[in-house]
Amino acid sequence: MTELVACYHCGQAAAEGGRWQAQVKGEMRSMCCPGCAAAAQAIADAGLDDYYDSRSGYAAPADAADAPALQMYDELGLDGDAVFTVEGLRCAACVWLIERRVAALPGVASAVLNVATERLHVRWDSAVCRPSRIIAALRGIGYTAYPYDATRHGAQLERARKALMRRLFVAGLSMMQVMMYAVPVYLANDGTMDADMTALMGWASFLLTLPAVSYCAWPFLRGAWMDLRRGLPGMDVPVALGILAAFIGSAVSLVRGEGEVWFDSITMFVFLLLGSRWLELDARRKAARALEGLQHAVPATAQRLSGWPAPCEPETIAAARLQPGDVILVAPGQTVAADGVILAGQTEVDLALLTGESRTRAVGPGEQLPGGAVNVAQAVTVRVESCAADSTLAMLVRLSERAGQDKPRLAQWADRVGAWFVVVLLVLTGAVFAFWHAVYPARAWPAAIAVLVVSCPCALSLATPTALAAALERLLRHGVLAVKPHVLETLERSTHVVFDKTGTLTRGRPALQDTVALELLDDVACLRIAVALEAGNAHPLAQALREALDGSAAAPLAAQEVENVVGQGIAGEVAGLRYRLGSAAFVAALAGSPPPLGSVPGATTIWLGSAGRWLARFDLVDALRPEAADLVRELQARGKTVLLLSGDDEEAVRAVADELGIRDARGRQLPQDKLDAVRTLQAQGAVVAMVGDGINDAAVLSGADVSFAMGQGAQLAQLHADCVLLGAGAALGDRGLAPLAEALRTAGACVRVIRQNLGWAMLYNLVAIPAAASGLLNPWLSGLGMAGSSALVVLNALRLRREG
Known part of the structure; x- marks a missing residue:
């Protein structure tokens, strides 16, 4: 018979010297299947066969069939x-x-x-x-x-939740049963219980404690072992040592028939600690839910209309196959698979996943529709402008996957301090044991266990990342996606906030500010003529005039013989009369005289005239965002210096700065000039936050200590910022700078909560550890204090989800 041995790779049964073998570390090793043989040979061929010396368990069986x-x-x-x-x-x-x-x-x-x-x-x-x-x-x-x-x-998180719930249930059951046997022993301190009955109660408690130690406490024991193997003792180390020391000491006392037993303390400690870990896991699941919502929303298929505009049946294809120019049908309840423009149909869309905005927005032909928007009313036909992989939703998913890859500096610092805390704690425990062993040996073991159990590194190792996770989830609900891990802490300690102007403090597109009628016609009549001339023009100024008339009940006019003179204006006939709309020189050629009024500083002026007459002046400006003034005032109230750096001319920049109350404003700034200005501030010790539109500010966004980019649909692919302000762009239902104000408030609240947790941890440990070392706290009170402290800091961190 062929002798069976363990597969060298996965540990399953294999035939020694059989068909499947691989040469590892200079020897032929028996394998159970061709997959394991290929896996082991690949490891050896890559020069990584030292893996087999350092592993602590077998690898998973390999499967080459798929x-x-x-x-x-x-x-x-x-x-x-x-x-x-x-x-x-x-x-x-x-x-x-x-x-x-x-x-x-x-x-x-x-x-x-x-x-x-x-x-x-x-x-x-x-x-x-x-x-x-x-x-x-x-x-x-x-x-x-x-x-x-x-x-x-x-599904993996759900399995972890169920496994933790099972351990928590068993620990709770074990704790209650052990307490039933422990309480009579505590009450019978006057000799009313004989030694045999006391021993019976002890052995019953021992048996009921075994599941709590071997099953419920396994995550702590395994985590401590892993930490020790890596040489980085974490918070599981003192917990595991406390559990094992108390259990072994109690078992020894039980066998010897003398000394204290702490089975009730052990089971209660495990139960309370699992309860605090349940709170932590629940917090992390809730914090991840918003990002998972983005990933769940990515549609797998789309309905393509290959023969549009001719009548045709929609063809179901993979969303990944969509290309710019394709026409798709988006039915009610479906998610838009890629960024596009509506060709036909009117509907309402839900942008909650993209912007955090709960209200739907009405859209119609000609309007942009971002990938990830949910159609909630009627079917619309959409022309795709980017492939699905470059859609707004797909980009946000990729950004969300990048978020959390690294730890923020505060959490890294907490990990380092937490590791040193544990080392110091272990040294202190040894010193306490040695002291009491020399002074009063009977108290040495309980005091050492109490010190191990009562200590609480949780505020560093647990509550700090919980607070950050809760804060980031709150930000996402308000339309802020933190891509880099340090956003909150750096924003809170920033001293200077630098803004771009166009597209950041302003809307980034012109709007009609004023209409000045010059002759017999009123403002609305002049605007109707101008809109008739611009009806087919895609220029941003023409769009601004059309938007200004949208709120009027006046019927539109039609223009004939329209002629567009590039760089000067547009001419045409309306109701049989010839008009010109454009620059002063262009209109003057028809009006026969110079314009009767001057232009407004900082505004783009368009003139309307006919033969021998000047009819109107339209003043268009890049309007400020309505929330910009409040945001600037809030920043200044928090002691931060606000600067305005823009590529526009000095006069326009100064006008915006005066309106917002910004003292330091600089115009005609090239991208390199902006970067130099930020670096100069940093050289002077400033912590600089930069807010830009993410299009031509890539260098300065990368150079700032923390940076925020306005979300601009497909332009998100060009972002170099640490944070994205969602809902800032025409396709997203512009919410402007409102998310930045929320980020500012959340950063302050998050840092405040972390400081509270650290302050509590310091106070608690300064009081509890000396009390335990002096013998004033027995192990069960120590366990109660440690678990209660853990729960307190986690619940304090979770307040961040409810605020705002």
Whole structure:
């Protein structure tokens, strides 16, 4: 008979010297299947066979049968930057292997694996490497991988929630049962319970505590072991040591028949700690829900009208196959698959996922429709202007996937301090044990356990990221997507806020400010003539005139023999009379005299005239956003210096600055001039926040300490900012700078909550640890204090979700 051995790769049964083998570390190793053989050989050929020395468990079985199906991942539009979910992670050796295996692929620039979230962020050269090769390489070494999918990720979170609930239930049941046996022992301190009954109560408590330690406390024990293997002791280390020390000490006392037992303290401690971890997990699930909403909303298919405008049946195709110029039908209840323009039909759209705005917006022919908008009324026909991979929603999904890849500096600092806290705590515990062992040996063990249990590094290791997650979720609900992790903390400590003008403090498009009638006709009559002449003109000034007349009940006029003179104006006949609309020189050639009035500084002036007459002057300006003045005042009230840097002429910039109360305003600033100004401020010790439209401000947005870009539909692809103000753009139902004001308030609230948590942790530990070391707190009171402190800081962090 063939002797069976463990597969060298996955540990399953394999035939020794059988058909499937691979040469690893200079020896032929037996494998259970061709997949494992290929995986092991790939590891060895890549020079990574040291993995087998450092792993703490077998790899997942490899499956080579589905390799051809991997090519479908190349059709998903993952263009050089994507996040993959990796299943089967077991230890730090897995992280080491995966990062190095993927980084070794030709064309891969970087590969970073977050073991906590099981998400691998990869950047690669699309001309050299493809997603299928990355996934195949991972499966080749025994790991299941796929592009990050919100549904599957959500299912994993749900499994984690159910597993934690089971542990919490068992811990609670164990705690209540142990208390039933412990309370009579505590009450019988006058000798009313004999030794045999006391021992029976103790052994019953021991048996009921076993599930709490072996099953319920397993996440803490495993986490502590992983931390110690990495040489980075985290908060699980003192927790695990406290549980094990109390359990082993109690078991020894029970066997010897003398000394204290703390089975009730252990079960209560595990239950309360799992309860605080439940609060943390619930907070993280709620904080991730908004981003998952974006990812769930990406439509998989679209209804293409290949023969439009001729009558035709819609064809269902993958949304990834849409190309600019395609015409699609968007039925009620469907999500728009790509950015486009409405060709036919009127409806209302829900932009809540894109902007946080709860009200629907009416749209009709000629209006832009962003990918990700939900049609809530009637079917519309839309011409696609960008492929689905470049749509507003797709870009937001990619930005959301980038968010959270790194930790903010505050959280990194908290991790470092938390690690040192644990080291100091372990040293202190040893010192307390040694002191009491020399002075009063009977108190040494309980005092050491109490010190381990009562300490609370949670405010650093747990509550700080919980506060940040809750704050970022609140921001997203208000139309702010934080792409980089440091946005909140840097915005709060910023000293200077620099604004661009056009498209940032202003709407970025002209609007009619004033109509001055010069002869017999009134303002509305003159505007009707001007709109008739501009009816077919796509120029922004013509659009501004048409928008100004939209609110009037006057019937539109029609123009004939319209002639557009580029750079000067437009001429045509309305109701049998010849008119000209445009520059003063252009109109003067028909009016026969110079204009009777001068132009308004800072405004674009358009004149209307006919033969021998000047009829009207239209003053158009790039109007300020209505919320800009309030925002500037709020920034100044918080002690921040506001600057205005713009490429427009000095006169227009000064007019805007005077209206908003900005003292330092500079015009004619090229992109390099803006960057130089920011760097000068930074050299003087300033922390600079920059707000721009993200189109021609890429350099200064990248150079600022923290930067905000106005969302502009497909132009999001050009963003170099740390944060995106959603709902800022014509296609998104412009909410302007309102999200920035919310970001400012949220940043202040978040930093305030974190300081409260840190202050509480410092006060608690300064009081509780000396009390435990002096023997004033027994283990069960220590457990109650630690779990209560953890719950307090988490609940305090969750207040950020409710404010605003």
